[in-house]
Amino acid sequence: MKILAISGSARRASTNTALLKTMQELASEGMTLTVFDQIGSLPIFSPDLEEKNTPTIILALIAQVDQADGVIISSPEYVRAIPGGVKNLIDWMVSRAEIIGKPIALVHASHRGEDMLTSMRLVLSTISNRFLDQHFLRLPLVGKSPEEVAALVMQPEFKSQVYAFLQGLSDEIARCQ
Ligand SMILES: Cc1cc2nc3c(=O)[nH]c(=O)nc-3n(C[C@H](O)[C@H](O)[C@H](O)COP(=O)(O)O)c2cc1C
Structure with missing residues (x-):
């Protein structure tokens, strides 16, 4: 099963990116x-560029979405909205169509x-008819360095939440395939 995990932060030391990279290691x-x-690195969208x-960079991303069985998005909130x-x-x-x-x-x-999560739920359920609202993983990692995120997520309490999320996601995707 292939999952594309998109980080919504462009920050080098992003906690969202670090969380996804640690989840990568925990994937079964x-x-x-x-x-x-x-x-x-993505250009600004315009219908003129469709x-x-x-x-090319967008075509490559769309190909990754197409090949994935599922997509995860992990994003910060900026000014009470989607960045x-x-x-x-x-x-x-x-x-x-992908x-x-x-x-x-x-x-x-x-x-x-x-506020970002509410808006994201509305947007994602608009673009996909399989937005899995019931599968949600949230860990309190604000202000941590990538190294601290990796160490924290490997702690039993957080690790078990990651396992449960990935297992639930995998089961749900398999059920619908
Ligand atoms: C421009 C800007 C606006 C922000 N606005 C909010 C906000 O409205 N609500 C909030 O909870 N955090 C806000 N934050 C904090 C970020 O959401 C938070 O630091 C997050 O963990 C950053 O994610 P990252 O580590 O993946 O970059 C803001 C940060 C920045 C840089």
Whole structure:
């Protein structure tokens, strides 16, 4: 089972990226988790750049989405909303067939951010008819370094939450395939 894990932060020392990279190590045999942490490199979406004008980097991302059995998005909240970079990525996906039936789940590396999460749930359930709202992993990692995130997530309490999330996601995807 292939999972594409998209980090919504362009920050080098991002807690969301670090969480996804640690989850990559915890993925069970039979599941590969590929982390996309290049959100800052994507061009700004414009309908003028769709179809034959689609930039190569976007085509590569869409191919990754297409090949994945499921997508995870882990994003910070910026100014009580979805960060512009993440919304930009989502805008690129909107008119694409690849995203429509794709199972998508949310991960969140913060104990705050309810406004972003509410908005993200609305947006993701609009672009995919398989947004898995019931599969949600949230760990309080704000302000931690990537090394601290890795160490914390490997602690039994957090590790068991990651395992439970990945197992639930895997079961749900398998059930619908
Ligand atoms: C421009 C900016 C705006 C932010 N706005 C909020 C906010 O509205 N609510 C919140 O809980 N945190 C806010 N934060 C804090 C980030 O969401 C938080 O530090 C998060 O853990 C960063 O994720 P990252 O480590 O993956 O980059 C903001 C941070 C920045 C840089």
